[in-house]
Amino acid sequence: MTQKITITWDPRHCAAATKEQHSALATDVGSVIRSHCPLRWKSWRTLPQETKDAVLYELSHHYELSNLDSNQMEYINDLCSSRFTQWKSDLHKHY
Template sequence: MLKELQLVRMSASLIKIAYDERHRGAVSSQQHNSVVNCCGFIIRNFCPMRWGSWAKIPEETRTLVRDNLEVVFEMEDISPEVSAYLEDIIYLT
């Protein structure tokens, strides 16, 4: 997540998640890896081994994870597809 935070600081703007309808995911493997790494970092730091799956995590902790994603990624006005993509990544992390 450090690389993404540094990119945000240098560009002074959040990273927009570009979604590819055809492949139902990020437009590039580089962006997908970036999203997955950030989600994994946040989950390891805020949800360590307390719950067996994303479905069992309380809503306040889910909100905390989403809030931490907002530090790096543009989360306002995201499409339902991008939201579902993020939920899938977090669920699988």
């Protein structure tokens, strides 16, 4: 069984403590978003909660996401939102 990655939090900035952790998490979030989120939804905010839960479930295979406080959950949610928006924008520009 592989060890889950523990995200080191910087409470002052309410984000991952290092640029490397933020970058790795953002990349993984983007990958999961592209695989699990249908494009018919206008924004992350309008996605059904079941879809958002599925994204967190997929991320929980690699990251330790239990026992997160509200600031940490907001950080993850903001990352998901920005990756979803970026993905839709990239596709719009391409097609």
